[in-house]
Amino acid sequence: MPEAFVPLTDFVNKSKSIPRDHPLDKPVAKWIEEEILDGEVVEAGVVILRTRGCYWSIKEGCSMCGYFNDTVPGGVSDDMLREQWRKVRPILKGKKYAKIYTSGSFIDPTEVPFDFADEVMSDMSDMGIEKVLIESLPEFVTPKNFAYTNSPKLEIAIGLESSSPVVLDKSVNKRLRWPHFVKVCKLARDNGAEVKAYILLKPPYLSEKEGIEDAVQSAIDAAPHVDKISINPVNVQKNTVVEKLWFRNEWTAPWLWSVVEVLQKCEDLPVRVYSDPTGGGTRRGAHNCHDCNKKVLEALKNHRLGLGELKGLHCNCKSRWKALVNQSKLRRNGSEPHGYRSGFTGGRHF
Amino acid sequence: MEPIGHEGLGRLLKLEDNLQTPHVVFSHSDLEESKDLESGGTITIGKKFNLPPSPLGLDSEKSPYLQLSENIAVIDNAYSIQPKKLVEIAKEFRLEAGYSRLIYAPAVEPSQMPILAYLGVDIFDDLNVELRSSTGWVLESGEWIKQNKQIEDLFSHNREELNRWISRIRNAISNGKLRELVELTSLHNPRVSQILYYSTSLLIEKGARVHSKIRSNDLSLNHPAILDFQDRLSNYEPPAKGMVLLILPCSARKPYFKSSSHKRFFNALREVDNYLALHVVSVTSPLGLVPRELEFCYPAAHYDIAVTGQWNASEIEMLRSQLAKLNLKQNYTKAIVHAGSSSKIMTNLIKELGIDVVDTRVEKPSSYEGLEILQNIARMSLSDVPLLNTKDRAKGEATGLAKFQYGDNSNFLVKSEISGRMPYKLRCGDLAAMSPVVGGFGLTLKGGIEYSSQGGPTIIAETFKLIGDLFAVGVKSYEGSWNIGDQVVIKQNGTVTGVGIAKMMPEEMIAMKRGIAVEVRHHA
Numbered sequence A: 001m002p003e004a005f006v007p008l009t010d011f012v013n014k015s016k017s018i019p020r021d022h023p024l025d026k027p028v029a030k031w032i033e034e035e036i037l038d039g040e041v042v043e044a045g046v047v048i049l050r051t052r053g054c055y056w057s058i059k060e061g062c063s064m065c066g067y068f069n070d071t072v073p074g075g076v077s078d079d080m081l082r083e084q085w086r087k088v089r090p091i092l093k094g095k096k097y098a099k100i101y102t103s104g105s106f107i108d109p110t111e112v113p114f115d116f117a118d119e120v121m122s123d124m125s126d127m128g129i130e131k132v133l134i135e136s137l138p139e140f141v142t143p144k145n146f147a148y149t150n151s152p153k154l155e156i157a158i159g160l161e162s163s164s165p166v167v168l169d170k171s172v173n174k175r176l177r178w179p180h181f182v183k184v185c186k187l188a189r190d191n192g193a194e195v196k197a198y199i200l201l202k203p204p205y206l207s208e209k210e211g212i213e214d215a216v217q218s219a220i221d222a223a224p225h226v227d228k229i230s231i232n233p234v235n236v237q238k239n240t241v242v243e244k245l246w247f248r249n250e251w252t253a254p255w256l257w258s259v260v261e262v263l264q265k266c267e268d269l270p271v272r273v274y275s276d277p278t279g280g281g282t283r284r285g286a287h288n289c290h291d292c293n294k295k296v297l298e299a300l301k302n303h304r305l306g307l308g309e310l311k312g313l314h315c316n317c318k319s320r321w322k323a324l325v326n327q328s329k330l331r332r333n334g335s336e337p338h339g340y341r342s343g344f345t346g347g348r349h350f
Numbered sequence B: 001m002e003p004i005g006h007e008g009l010g011r012l013l014k015l016e017d018n019l020q021t022p023h024v025v026f027s028h029s030d031l032e033e034s035k036d037l038e039s040g041g042t043i044t045i046g047k048k049f050n051l052p053p054s055p056l057g058l059d060s061e062k063s064p065y066l067q068l069s070e071n072i073a074v075i076d077n078a079y080s081i082q083p084k085k086l087v088e089i090a091k092e093f094r095l096e097a098g099y100s101r102l103i104y105a106p107a108v109e110p111s112q113m114p115i116l117a118y119l120g121v122d123i124f125d126d127l128n129v130e131l132r133s134s135t136g137w138v139l140e141s142g143e144w145i146k147q148n149k150q151i152e153d154l155f156s157h158n159r160e161e162l163n164r165w166i167s168r169i170r171n172a173i174s175n176g177k178l179r180e181l182v183e184l185t186s187l188h189n190p191r192v193s194q195i196l197y198y199s200t201s202l203l204i205e206k207g208a209r210v211h212s213k214i215r216s217n218d219l220s221l222n223h224p225a226i227l228d229f230q231d232r233l234s235n236y237e238p239p240a241k242g243m244v245l246l247i248l249p250c251s252a253r254k255p256y257f258k259s260s261s262h263k264r265f266f267n268a269l270r271e272v273d274n275y276l277a278l279h280v281v282s283v284t285s286p287l288g289l290v291p292r293e294l295e296f297c298y299p300a301a302h303y304d305i306a307v308t309g310q311w312n313a314s315e316i317e318m319l320r321s322q323l324a325k326l327n328l329k330q331n332y333t334k335a336i337v338h339a340g341s342s343s344k345i346m347t348n349l350i351k352e353l354g355i356d357v358v359d360t361r362v363e364k365p366s367s368y369e370g371l372e373i374l375q376n377i378a379r380m381s382l383s384d385v386p387l388l389n390t391k392d393r394a395k396g397e398a399t400g401l402a403k404f405q406y407g408d409n410s411n412f413l414v415k416s417e418i419s420g421r422m423p424y425k426l427r428c429g430d431l432a433a434m435s436p437v438v439g440g441f442g443l444t445l446k447g448g449i450e451y452s453s454q455g456g457p458t459i460i461a462e463t464f465k466l467i468g469d470l471f472a473v474g475v476k477s478y479e480g481s482w483n484i485g486d487q488v489v490i491k492q493n494g495t496v497t498g499v500g501i502a503k504m505m506p507e508e509m510i511a512m513k514r515g516i517a518v519e520v521r522h523h524a
Helices: A006-015 A055-059 A078-092 A114-127 A165-172 A178-190 A208-225 A241-247 A256-265 A293-304 A317-331 B083-097 B110-118 B127-134 B154-174 B178-186 B190-198 B200-206 B224-235 B260-269 B313-325 B340-352 B368-382 B390-415 B445-453 B506-511
Strands: A029-037 A040-048 A097-101 A131-136 A153-161 A194-201 A228-233 A272-274 B002-007 B010-016 B019-021 B023-025 B042-045 B047-050 B072-074 B102-104 B123-125 B137-140 B143-146 B243-249 B278-284 B288-291 B332-337 B356-359 B432-435 B440-443 B458-461 B475-479 B487-492 B495-502 B516-523
Touching: A006 A165, A006 A241, A029 A078, A029 A097, A040 A078, A078 A114, A153 A165, A153 A178, A153 A208, A178 A194, A178 A208, A194 A208, A194 A256, A208 A228, A208 A256, A208 A317, A228 A256, A256 A272, A256 A293, A256 A317, A272 A293, A317 B127, B002 B154, B010 B154, B019 B023, B023 B042, B023 B154, B072 B083, B083 B190, B083 B200, B102 B123, B110 B154, B110 B178, B110 B190, B127 B137, B127 B154, B137 B154, B154 B178, B178 B190, B190 B200, B224 B288, B224 B313, B224 B390, B243 B260, B243 B340, B243 B368, B260 B368, B288 B313, B313 B340, B332 B340, B332 B368, B340 B356, B390 B440, B390 B445, B440 B445, B440 B487, B440 B516, B445 B487, B445 B495, B445 B516, B475 B506, B487 B516
Parallel strands: A040 A097, A097 A131, A131 A153, A153 A194, A194 A228, A228 A272, B023 B123, B072 B102, B243 B278, B243 B332, B332 B356, B458 B487
Antiparallel strands: A029 A040, B002 B010, B010 B019, B042 B047, B137 B143, B278 B288, B432 B440, B458 B475, B487 B495, B495 B516
16 A cells, blocks of 8 residues: 555544444435436436445545445444335335445445345345446455446445556555556456446646546546546535635635536547536535536536437636636646636625 | 745745746646656746645645655645635645745636735635636736626736736835735634634734834725615514514525525424524624514624624624614513524624623534524523514514614505515505515515505606616616615606616716616516
């Protein structure tokens, strides 16, 4: 494992807080969204189970990740996991696609016991679900961790975040090694699973332009090894380094124009590259000005589902975005003046 | 490098002929991007120098605060670091940077340049000026203004102005008047005034003692709108007799009830039985005291001030006279003070007026512990206070507000059927409803009829169909008097056909042939 960049590790730990008490028998969330399966738009059931959470976030954690807020540090018993599963089954019934998240790694056996995972998988298979998406850190991607007796086709999503060791070390605080990532991608695909990579857009400390360049380079690097790539614009989650920097106005969430730019630069890659910005259009998520947030998010959604292109989008704020991108490296951080995206016109409304 | 002048921690350095600090670099000609994340790019100040790499992965609140290259020390985030922290960092500037490095503060607003120069920053840039220019703002003496006239190539216009602004800072240092320039920029800029406030002891300890003449003044608390607000409070009555007065701190967000701290107060208090019998009054400078139902009234929702937690003698005197206007002994049974750093002063002032007062002694009023203490004290204080129901409370609030706004003419509102509750739903029958734009009760057309018959200011307009605003050319005569910004009633042919906000003085409407006389809010 590469050496830690100590100041950032300290900063991550300082920013964290102990998660509040949560009911153990209820999942964190469940909803239905549109997804694409074999070139066809289908409904997907999405579920976030409450578990002990990511082992890395217990040890150190990443600078942008606030998912530990939803976890139970003492762990969740098998009975409670089964109770949660009973409550989410109705959402998954009749769907072809399921996404099972855990605020951690689904195939970490110390987080989600293998027996429970095996049950759940065969249950979904019986329900007629064709494909299931789970998330994991690369260190748990070994065949024995997902050798289920009976399961739908597996899609393992891995947070690559960036292919640059400097960004991983000094901005994200993730000890992922590129050769290891490549190895586990091959391992997963050789064992019948598909791999999806998450790439961050504008991790903390990076400026808008550095963020765009890093995301594009990471996507180019990752493309040969994975089946699809999701660009995740960094959003401000509670009790994280990102939130601290955001409060201090040393970093702001990326523009939606940057998302569009990255996707357009990745158009010729051999894999699907798309983005579904968490918290898009809000101050804590990727956003533009008030006038075009909705429009651009709609276009991104259509692009994600293969229903439309990203060309021809326009708004007055786009020239502002260009001006900022051009000078952003000189600003030496990810900030911009308050109210810039709307042209400093917004007064206080109440 | 030759120092030719000092003031505070700032210095006027001669670098080359025609090149002195404080100096501004222009991004398009003097700054070069870094090649990768681990290098720093270059800066040209006469000669080209390397910049240190940007502070990846570092916590800006931890030392070392400056990023160093051979010739340059960069203070990143100077525009956003908390004022108190910034002064702490300024204390370390020369320890970290030494005297032979130039200190560069990137992406700073022009209005903050004088104070930063005063604390020792040598180099500024035009990055924020470029962004402002791209949105059409014009720089004028360090401030941003909107101008109707189109300026060709606004960015170079603003760059020239920035150059003049920096040379004004240099001149100020050489004339020993930088302090004056800093005071000038701090007057209407809470951030600068906070930095200035906190830097006093550092300047006494380490600042250059230049014997320039001090031309002092005492500007404060004399804004006409503020004096008017304070004056009107003398006729004010709380919603009901025998309530418990609760003093809370003010908030940065206006009106206060929309701030996160006041929402937390409210959420904690509404769990207490009979919480409606608590009368919330916020303590603030320069307004003094703002009862909850007056929070919409100008200027209670329209001011901003540097928060220092310190009250000076004239402010305390002002608070004393405002408290006296509330008639504590007659109006309230007791008082609770939960105002953080202002608690002690308020408690003492209330004691002087001879009613029982409890100080919660909480340093952070909206913290979890603070709220718990407030809740318990409120519960105890309210246990022997007669029950106040929603309806009576709303009636009392509406009465207080109507009197505050309409003075002697408020009777028609007080007598109407009052419903709803503060803040947004409160209304006086079909005569008036809450309006943030008006800042209190905005009259409806029916309300306008009543107001006019009670002697409210009325404008007689020519006969035509009123559809939009009323222009000066359509004004025939007027009754009563008003100031610009007051609510007025429009009459045509003897009947009321509109209500709105006056945009001209009475005689001015008659004299002018063009321009908006009344911004109409409702018309027939």
